[in-house]
Amino acid sequence: MTSFIDGLAGVRTIEDQLIAHDAAKFPGTGSVRHTAIGAVFASGNRKLEVFNVNRTAIEHALGVDLLYLNEPFEAWTMVQYKCMERAKDTPEASAVYRPDERFDAELGRMIEFRNTTEDQWQIANGKSTYRLSGDGFFFKLCSRTQLEVLSEALLPGMYLAREHVQAVLADPAALGPRGGRQITFENTARHLSNTLFAELLRDGWIGTRGVSSAQVADIVGTSLSAGRAVVVARARPVGAPANPMGTLAELDL
Incomplete structure (x- = not known):
């Protein structure tokens, strides 16, 4: 099926559109059912619920646009989206x-959460709470101009852990020719791809744990109880009891 935008060289997007796109996509899924506020994906014997309701109390509390909850691991992974600019007819790598x-302000909210809720994991807490990173906060940087306008995949870009972003900005290489701060594919040195991020998220290698997870769940629950919208993506085994916070959209991974 064709679209009017098939003939365009690229589409200039806003941050809300980037979030909306990725909230309805996840790699490696076998089927999808769209809902009024997200999508239901299926693959294997796990589910992932994805919803796009940014600009809510959750963003104001945690500084993020999109939340994923991997329920078997009780791991929250939280993502803030940012648009990268690039000159016309230049490759994405120059963004x-x-x-x-x-x-x-958003980074400050993440740091504030971490300053008040430290990740205090210990070996005795058990293998299910082990993470490669227990921080939970990420940025996704995408080019504002999207060339693959009909892609079914997550948008091209790079995922950066919150602490990685802070390290990049603390390096002199982050200063532009006029002394302003900038983040590029070059000065980050490395990043998580869509595929790697999705695999780490699905298998519980990243995301909060313990007291941190309980605190995020409380913030989300309070927001929902007050009738406020929130972006939530929750993974749980098929047939498992629904979380009392409610179901928004589901994906089997």
Whole structure:
């Protein structure tokens, strides 16, 4: 099936559209059923629920646009989206993001959460709570101009852990020719791809744990109880009891 945008060289997007796209996609899934606020995906014997309701109390509390909850591991993974700019007819690798006051405020909320809720995992807490990273906070940087406008995959870009972003910005290489801060594919040195991020998320290698998970769940639950919208993606085995916070959309992984 064709679309009017098939004939366009690229589409200039806003951040909300990037979030909406990725909230309805997940790699390696076998089927999808779209809902009014997200999508239901299926593959294997696990489910993942995905919803796009950014600009809510959750973003104001945690500084993120999209939340994933891997229920078997009780792991919350939280993502803030940012648009990268690039000159016309230049490759995606030349895109740049310049942090602003809004970015600083969002990063500040993440840091504040971590300062008040430390990740205190110990070996005695058990193997199910082991993570490669227990922080839970990520940024996804995508080019504002999207060339593959009809792609069924997650949007091209790079996932960066919150602490990685802080390390990038602390490096002199993050300063542009006029002294402003910038994040590029070059000065980050490395990043998580869509595929790697999805695999780590699905298998519980990243995301919060213990007290941190309980605190995030409380923030989300309070928001939902107050009738406020929130972006939530929750993974759980097929047939498992629904979380008391409610179901928004589901994906079998």
